[in-house]
Amino acid sequence: MKNVWKVVLGQDCLWIQIIGAKYYPRGSYWVTGRRANCSKLWRQLLDLRPIIQLHVAWSIGDGTRIRALAQPWFPQWQAFQPTTTAHRELTVQNLINPETHEWVFQELQSLFGFSVALNIATNDVIRPIRAPAQDRLLFTYARDGKFSTKKAYQLIRRDQPLLGDKEFWDWVWGHKGLLPKFKLFIWRCLFNAIPVLEVIARRIALVQPLCKICAMEDETVTHALFGCHFARAAWLASPLGIRSDRLVGDFLQIIRSVRTDIGDHQFPKFMSIAWAVWRSRNEAMYAGKKQSIRVCQSYWERALEDSAILACGMGFLSKEIGMDRGSCPSLQQDHREQGLYCYVDGSWDPLGRAGIRVVLVRDGTMLKMEKWPVQAINATHAEVLAICKGLQIVANQPGEGGTVCSDSLELVNALSQGLPVVPDWRVSKEMWEAWRIQNQAPSAVRTMHKSRQDGCIRLAHRLANESRLAGANVQGDVSTFDLQESSCL
Known part of the structure; x- marks a missing residue:
């Protein structure tokens, strides 16, 4: 988005001049189309065009910087864009009366038609400034109108509810007994950054998403951790005794429901089992090892002991992470x-x-x-x-x-x-x-x-x-x- 902003501003950079000469020598970033042999950089810039277009606007001054038919300068510009190229280099300055600083309605009507001209003339947002001011491109999400990567990130967080769920992420990142690798594992699962076959198949067409372990369903995150036959057996044999086939929803919904059901202090145990199931799956897929409930149990016991070490190193008592009899594998023996x-x-x-x-x-x-x-x-x-x-x-x-x-x-x-x-x-x-x-x-x-x-x-x-x-x-x-x-x- 930062690079797109540089392009639409027309900054005097060598790489922008090269892209402009190659992809839109007589047009602009806003109106050029995608080519079959375009570069990866240009494809990425074009993919962001719909997002950027929703959050840019022009503060119209003298109109010299705005090309009337080559860039969005009034609301719904894309919907009303004329197809003629006779006035390719026409600027908005030609549509403004220099004495009254008002729109010349006849010019607007001849260029865009009556209905579009009426919308422009009656829109106070794009009314020309009654002063010798220059045109200014605004990033509407920022109060000062200036683009910044910080504001762009905030915009993305707002548009993606999961990223904007501050309470949930404060709980995940701030959990005292949750290992850092578990926190990162949750993040990867929620943002499709974990290499299950369904995610890989989106990127590589030759990969089949069908689960290679059970060959019953496509291997999604939820299927790999809870739905596959070995995963169901592992959860049922675990101390939590969960019927994972009865868990409803995607990974986020499952986490929320489990958090409510077992409480924060037991959640490290839940993630230890999920991590052990994932590790067993990887060993079966890529190392050719036979999946075993006993081996899977040793994995989650080791992970829960790591959680105890983490809590100790941070100065927390074991009760804060659920280390009581029946929860910590180190204490599961019968203390008669x-x-x-x-x-x-x-x-x-x-x-x-x-x-x-x-x-x-x-x-x-x-x-x-x-x-x-x-x-x-x-x-x-x-x-x-x-x-x-x-x-x-x-x-x-x-x-x-x-x-x-x-x-x-x-x-x-x-x-x-x-x-x-x-x-x-x-x-x-x-x-x-x-x-x-x-x-x-x-x-x-x-x-x-x-x-x-x-x-x-x-x-x-x-x-x-x-x-x-x-x-x-x-x-x-x-x-x-x-x-x-x-x-x-």
Whole structure:
């Protein structure tokens, strides 16, 4: 639109002179037609002509810049455009009385006919200015009449209701627990920027839009995510238990209805499943993999854990993104023993970088997640630091007590003895401190082994890895890290 505006203004640019000489040497942008061999740029400029024409007008001064038969200067100019070319170079100046600055009705009538001449003469909007003013092309959407890309964008937003739905997009972009890739995925689905076969077929005539998985319907966004037989099975097997074949409307309508039905806090789970279905579809289409409900489930569990990581990194509690029992895959296990559980893990690499992470859960509800980059001499050292931190957090809970869960069977067994068994002399100080906290805490504190298959341990492990990578540039001894004054450091 910016380039079109330059063309209609007749700016003195080389590329505009070349286009004018090639496509409308004796006419104008407004009256020339499309050629079979025209360039892509010229086709794009012509495609925008109907839009621009609705939002331009002339403020008529002396009439010297306006060609009466070559550009729209009065309302409904296209409908009343004369077919004669005898007065190709005639300007509006020839239709104005220079003394009274009024229209010469006889000239208008001879050129356009009586009815059009009467409409021009009685239209106050295009009445010539009674002053020595120049003609001015106006962009009517802007208050000052000047074209700008900002105003053009606002015009497009107004003409497209979806773009102008500020409340909806404020909700999408501002959702605390929604991963950025999910937000972008929603945007792509709503604006046909996602490569389903129906969208590709619009651009490439040789592509057939029929779904290659079920061969029952054209593959639209709604069909790929909710209507295909695998998608229906995946949604039904998911924790939401949705009968996706009963969802009515397009993708936008489905999102709105789901948002109302399950609430904002559960919406990240819905998008995790949709993302997993899309990923399974892509692997089946382009990698030749067999679609599996089990694999699809692992995808959405991983995505929902990423949502938990995002919420933690932004400082939000898990409740704000629906991380309660039955919603977070890390908490779907049956917590028969009610109480406080602290899942810990440590991560280490040979460069000396390490990270520890704790996930605090009470009665199946995640309370918080915390992470720290540290320095450790080996993997055992990182695990011991993580256990120490978990024990300290549980011990500081007033009069409650709880359990610290780790995937290190060796360390858990070492701390369960009457006196700690030190597996590595280099971590003896930390082992004794962990043993002291466990045995001298005012309330009952214990350690328990959990395998890496446990959801919370898996989540703690992934977050510990992130803490390690985040602390790649940390220098100094572990004692320099403030872990809430833990004496074990």
